[in-house]
Amino acid sequence: MDDFHYKIESGQGALWCEGVSLDDLADEVQTPAYVYSQATLEGHYDRLSQAFAPLDPLICFSVKSCPNTSVCRVLTQRGSGLDLVSGGELYRALKTGVNPAKCVYAGVGKRPDEITSALEAGVGWLNVESSQECALIGQLAEQLGQPCRAALRVNPDIQTETHQHTATGHRGTKFGVQLDQVEAFFETYGSSPWCKLSGIHLHIGSPILQVEPYVMAVQKGIELMDRLRSKGYIIDMFDLGGGFGADYQSGQAPEATVYAEAIVPLLESRVAEGLQVVFEPGRSIAANAGVLLLTVLYVKQSDDHTFLICDGGMNLMIRPALYDAFHFVWPTRVTASHIPPARTEKVQLDGLSPVNVVGPICETGDIIAKDRALPQVQAGDRLAVFGAGAYGMSMASQYNSQPLPPEVLVDGQKAKVVRRRETYADLLAMEV
Ligand code: LLP
Numbered sequence: 427m428d429d430f431h432y433k434i435e436s437g438q439g440a441l442w443c444e445g446v447s448l449d450d451l452a453d454e455v456q457t458p459a460y461v462y463s464q465a466t467l468e469g470h471y472d473r474l475s476q477a478f479a480p481l482d483p484l485i486c487f488s489v490k491s492c493p494n495t496s497v498c499r500v501l502t503q504r505g506s507g508l509d510l511v512s513g514g515e516l517y518r519a520l521k522t523g524v525n526p527a528k529c530v531y532a533g534v535g536k537r538p539d540e541i542t543s544a545l546e547a548g549v550g551w552l553n554v555e556s557s558q559e560c561a562l563i564g565q566l567a568e569q570l571g572q573p574c575r576a577a578l579r580v581n582p583d584i585q586t587e588t589h590q591h592t593a594t595g596h597r598g599t600k601f602g603v604q605l606d607q608v609e610a611f612f613e614t615y616g617s618s619p620w621c622k623l624s625g626i627h628l629h630i631g632s633p634i635l636q637v638e639p640y641v642m643a644v645q646k647g648i649e650l651m652d653r654l655r656s657k658g659y660i661i662d663m664f665d666l667g668g669g670f671g672a673d674y675q676s677g678q679a680p681e682a683t684v685y686a687e688a689i690v691p692l693l694e695s696r697v698a699e700g701l702q703v704v705f706e707p708g709r710s711i712a713a714n715a716g717v718l719l720l721t722v723l724y725v726k727q728s729d730d731h732t733f734l735i736c737d738g739g740m741n742l743m744i745r746p747a748l749y750d751a752f753h754f755v756w757p758t759r760v761t762a763s764h765i766p767p768a769r770t771e772k773v774q775l776d777g778l779s780p781v782n783v784v785g786p787i788c789e790t791g792d793i794i795a796k797d798r799a800l801p802q803v804q805a806g807d808r809l810a811v812f813g814a815g816a817y818g819m820s821m822a823s824q825y826n827s828q829p830l831p832p833e834v835l836v837d838g839q840k841a842k843v844v845r846r847r848e849t850y851a852d853l854l855a856m857e858v
Pocket of ligand 1: 488491509532592629631632633667668669670706707708709710745816817
């Protein structure tokens with residue numbers, strides 16, 4: 427599943443990332459710190475691209491999930507394109523050296539200056555979210571004298587079993603154009619020579635641990651493309667968005683091959699006719715490629731609750747507070763009998779006791795893990811928050827004036843700080 431594993435050293439279990447001991451690394455860079463595994467990033471990317479090889483898709487890594495340019499570059503050097511949603515992400519993308527033609531530029535609220543930058547950079551497609559935006563893209567492209575390709579984001583009206591904050595493919599969200607309004611949309615905007623609508627984009631939400639919603643979305647997408655083609659529009663790109671699951675718990679997410687077995691047969695003949703398929707995976711590549719290392723500052727007993735108060739919390743990993751998300755947490759050093767057999771909510775081992783893993787932030791909701799059975803932990807011990815590579819650092823904040831932690835990229839036996847720890851001076855750097 428990934429390249430984070432416990433090794434037994436003098437009778438004790440110690441957490442390693444590839445060929446690097448995370449305790450040694452934490453001695454060096456201190457905590458809190460994000461650590462990413464290059465082998466895991468590459469492995470997930472490769473599995474996805476191999477599973478979908480019959481479609482020869484363009485895989486655009488979703489930068490919002492883990493925007494560090496060194497992480498993105500690992501993927502772009504492997505052939506990945508990038509999925510961008512802001513001028514800031516475009517700026518990052520260009521720094522990675524990615525071919526802009528391998529980028530999709532999405533986002534429900536694109537500013538005029540962002541659209542202009544995307545046009546000037548020559549991104550492959552702009553994913554259009556509304557009629558006003560489509561008209562504006564056309565105007566700006568004409569002003570620049572530079573036509574662009576665009577895909578219309580369609581809301582396929584599919585209910586998915588995911589948190590209400592991350593479900594996007596049902597009616598009533600701000601995303602895309604309703605399926606039954608697409609043909610009228612094309613009648614108005616489909617023949618612009620500047621904003622050339624030639625693709626369909628969907629993103630049904632994330633994470634989606636079932637295959638069926640994708641099958642339904644693809645079927646609806648194909649029917650729609652056929653209707654548009656029968657009216658004379660040329661549709662040569664189909665972007666299925668992201669949202670494939672990740673193993674926050676061992677074995678929780680379908681393998682890339684399982685998604686592919688269901689999706690490939692539906693699209694294979696279309697690809698043979700010239701359709702370009704695009705995916706925008708974020709978490710399925712990055713989530714299990716990262717851990718957040720924390721140090722336990724205090725072990726506090728309060729009534730019948732034990733709190734492990736750590737040096738990072740919702741400021742660095744907001745997903746549990748925001749979505750009730752599960753992240754496996756385990757000490758970086760344990761007795762050999764406490765090496766976790768699997769990353770699950772209920773680990774079946776003797777000698778564990780229930781704790782709440784919390785951070786230093788002045789909010790009751792500052793929780794990383796609640797009622798979790800863990801081995802005995804003392805102040806000074808370190809914990810790893812697993813599955814933290816996606817939407818961890820990218821959603822971290824300086825709340826409570828906590829400087830952002832470093833990001834470290836491990837490649838085999840090498841560990842490189844790819845973003846340094848912020849200082850207190852950094853906290854004030856923008857204040858004038
Ligand atoms: N494409 C579009 C249009 C998206 O909106 C997203 C995610 C993706 C691709 C990538 O989805 P992924 O493969 O990473 O699931 N902060 C939340 C997730 C929000 C996702 C926003 N859009 C979380 O921590 O779970």
